[in-house]
Amino acid sequence: MLRLRSLLLFLCGLSLALPAAAHTGPAGMANGFLAGLLHPVSGLDHVLAMLAVGLWGAQLGRPALWVLPVAFPLLMAGGGFLGLIGLNLPGVEVGIALSAIVLGLAVLTALRPPLALAALLVGLFALFHGHAHGTELPAGADGLVYSAGFVIATGLLHAVGIGLGLLQRLPHGRLALRGMGAAISLAGLVFLRGAIAG
Amino acid sequence: MKRPQLPILLCLLGLSSNAQAHLVSTGLGPVYDGLGHFFLSLDTLLPLVALLLLAVPGGVRRGRLGFFITPAAWGMGAMAGMAGDGLGFSAVMSFIPAVVLLMAGSLIALDAQGRLSTFLLAVGAFVLGLAEAGALLGMPNAGRVLLGSFTGLLLIASLVPALALALVQGAAWRRVVLRVGGSWLAGIGLLWLGWLLRQGALA
Numbered sequence: 001m002l003r004l005r006s007l008l009l010f011l012c013g014l015s016l017a018l019p020a021a022a023h024t025g026p027a028g029m030a031n032g033f034l035a036g037l038l039h040p041v042s043g044l045d046h047v048l049a050m051l052a053v054g055l056w057g058a059q060l061g062r063p064a065l066w067v068l069p070v071a072f073p074l075l076m077a078g079g080g081f082l083g084l085i086g087l088n089l090p091g092v093e094v095g096i097a098l099s100a101i102v103l104g105l106a107v108l109t110a111l112r113p114p115l116a117l118a119a120l121l122v123g124l125f126a127l128f129h130g131h132a133h134g135t136e137l138p139a140g141a142d143g144l145v146y147s148a149g150f151v152i153a154t155g156l157l158h159a160v161g162i163g164l165g166l167l168q169r170l171p172h173g174r175l176a177l178r179g180m181g182a183a184i185s186l187a188g189l190v191f192l193r194g195a196i197a198g
Numbered sequence: 199m200k201r202p203q204l205p206i207l208l209c210l211l212g213l214s215s216n217a218q219a220h221l222v223s224t225g226l227g228p229v230y231d232g233l234g235h236f237f238l239s240l241d242t243l244l245p246l247v248a249l250l251l252l253a254v255p256g257g258v259r260r261g262r263l264g265f266f267i268t269p270a271a272w273g274m275g276a277m278a279g280m281a282g283d284g285l286g287f288s289a290v291m292s293f294i295p296a297v298v299l300l301m302a303g304s305l306i307a308l309d310a311q312g313r314l315s316t317f318l319l320a321v322g323a324f325v326l327g328l329a330e331a332g333a334l335l336g337m338p339n340a341g342r343v344l345l346g347s348f349t350g351l352l353l354i355a356s357l358v359p360a361l362a363l364a365l366v367q368g369a370a371w372r373r374v375v376l377r378v379g380g381s382w383l384a385g386i387g388l389l390w391l392g393w394l395l396r397q398g399a400l401a
Contacts, residue, residue: 137393
């Protein structure tokens with residue numbers, strides 16, 4: 001009860017916060033951070049794949065619950081790095097589409113590979129997502145704040161996926177989870193068609 | 199600090215009024231310029247915070263060690279940078295904070311606790327001090343600006359490990375949160391490094 005009261009007090013306090021007006025830098029740090037925060041949600045293919053990672057992690061349970069959402073942002077940053085320095089990664093859009101298909105299927109079938117294999121699979125797809133984002137970095141952006149917004153948004157999407165994954169504790173929750181996996185997989189097929197068509 | 203008081207503290211922080219965050223331009227002097235620059239520049243603050251968090255997985259003892267080692271190493275790096283004209287690292291000075299952020303974040307994610315992480319903390323702090331001095335070389339009152347930055351560093355070094363240690367004590371999931379945070383810091387550092395390299399290539 002004390003914790004709940006403290007939490008409510010904290011939330012009330014947050015709602016009373018005044019703007020800090022602490023913008024700095026000619027490019028506007030706030031704008032750069034917001035741009036980075038919004039970029040991962042700019043494409044449905046990215047969003048669904050990141051949700052799928054969270055869902056799958058929740059299905060697999062600990063330690064995959066946090067290992068997969070750690071592997072994805074880290075390897076995604078790696079892919080972003082490659083994109084930023086101009087190293088080409090072939091078939092990026094196909095890879096992104098496949099990530100939605102494969103991860104969706106993993107959730108649908110409640111696939112339980114060894115943790116290392118699951119992390120490897122997630123990391124491989126993360127490279128494609130990161131590379132696509134890295135090549136799309138807007139000119140003039142503040143690299144640090146943009147990167148911060150970007151990584152945080154990715155992590156939060158995984159958290160949403162994990163939160164949705166907790167539905168499996170409810171009656172018919174596991175079925176609902178598998179339904180989400182099926183939907184993600186079907187969407188991935190649509191993305192793949194678009195990627196192949198050009 | 200008892201845990202129920204922490205949300206109240208955070209709540210009070212949320213009641214902050216306007217930050218008036220342009221000390222650099224208010225003419226309060228070079229020391230305050232350095233202090234303000236330190237707190238208002240994410241590229242200076244974030245790598246340092248990551249380094250200080252590196253001391254946390256090792257427990258209270260290593261956390262205390264981090265509190266002493268970080269400012270000492272940073273100060274030595276800053277003095278070396280001022281005395282030695284950047285020690286010849288001027289070409290790579292701008293990349294140092296990104297590399298430090300990447301390294302520290304990766305080690306936090308890996309839950310590194312040994313002497314190697316303490317050593318790398320010291321090295322990271324040294325090169326950050328070196329980079330900070332390098333960025334100020336040739337500017338008037340650079341020494342005083344660095345003094346202000348050092349003061350800010352002491353304040354952060356006294357708060358960050360202590361708060362982080364208080365947060366990770368107890369349930370195992372709290373430590374997982376720290377590791378996840380470390381992976382985010384590493385990811386940010388890697389993207390930032392790539393961005394810097396791209397900017398360097400375009401320049």
